[in-house]
Amino acid sequence: MAHRGLAMSEEEVFADFLGRVDLSGAVVAEIGGAFPTELIEQRGVARWYSVDPNREAARSGVREVIAVPAEEMPLPDSSADAVFSCNAFQFLDIGRTLLQAARVLKPGGLLYSHFGPIWSAVDGHQLEYVSYQGRDLAFWRDTLLPPWAHLAYDREELRELLRSGMPEDLADLLVWHVHDSTTINRSFFEDYLDAAVRSGLQWCEVSASEHLDYEIATPELDSALLREVAPNQLAADLTRERGRPTSVGIRDVLMVLRKPAA
Known part of the structure; x- marks a missing residue:
């Protein structure tokens, strides 16, 4: 497992994916999101399925949106050359999703996923898809929760x-x-x-980063109620509570797995 600064934008993530997979004539299952049809058609993709329950089912050119959860991916066994995902795995049942990916991938097919922030991060609560007074909140803009709020306070x-x-x-x-x-x-x-290991897919690369690319500036809160959180102690407490080694700080993850060749 490598630790490095990870690409943050969708464009950078897609470019890295393109450097690993030949999309000419390929069938791709995208988990979450829906890259523009014209972008994927430029790469000669044969079929691009966007599996996302939060979008309306639709078909445009080579791209088809399938409005179901990734955990219930309705694609045939060994039908996809690649599975691609950007900024979605933190919202999914990761174990079930990876098992589905392993099922639909052809032997030798690649799973590429970049995601975060995840629960172990300082902002792992990922305040998103929440509205207040008619406005959608976003964790990087609406820094309303103090660092480690989701892990250090009941x-x-x-x-x-x-x-x-x-x-x-x-x-x-x-x-x-x-x-x-x-x-x-x-x-x-x-x-x-653990989910990656249980999926039966082979590891190509798993990279992680603790980099936080924005400032957490909360409203003025009662200092007597605020805690000075020490990540090492927090990790030790979580390890004890969960009964297994648990680290904190990792925020963004790149996971590249491959289905063993037949």
């Missing part, structure tokens, strides 16, 4: 802290997102590694 501790610096309804919404929302999968880095 429900009521977080509620009390947030209510000290913002309206109660907003504080309660954030607590719901952290503790109850089903949008994020709450998987630690080690959980992704």
Whole structure:
């Protein structure tokens, strides 16, 4: 496993994918998102399936949107030359998704996924797909939650802290997102590694980064309720609670796996 600065933009991720897979005449299953049809047609793709339950089923040229969860991917066995995903795996049941990817890939086919922030990160709550007063919130713009908020505070501790610096309804919404929302999968880095091993796919590359590319500047909160979180101690506490080694800090992940050749 390598640790390095990972590409952040969709364009960079797609360019890295193109450097690893010959798309001419290929069948690709995209998990989450839907790259523009004209972009993939330029690469001579035979068929591009975008599997995403949050989009409307549609077909345009070589691209077809299949509006179902990735965990229920309705493609035939050994039908795809590659599986591609950008910024989606943190929202999925990773174990079931990788098993589906292994099933639909042809022997020798490649899975390429870049995703994050994940639950082990300082901002792993990934405040997203939440609206307040008619505006969609985004974790990199609306830095309402303090570092490690999702890991270092229980429900009521977080509620009390947030209510000290913002309206109660907003504080309660954030607590719901952290503790109850089903949008994020709450998987630690080690959980992704275990799922990769269980999938039966071979590892080509797994790279990780702790880099945070924005400033977390929270509203003024009651300093008596704020905790000075030491990542090493937090990791030790989580290791004890989970009964298995658990690290914190890893934020973005590149996972490249291949189905063994027949």
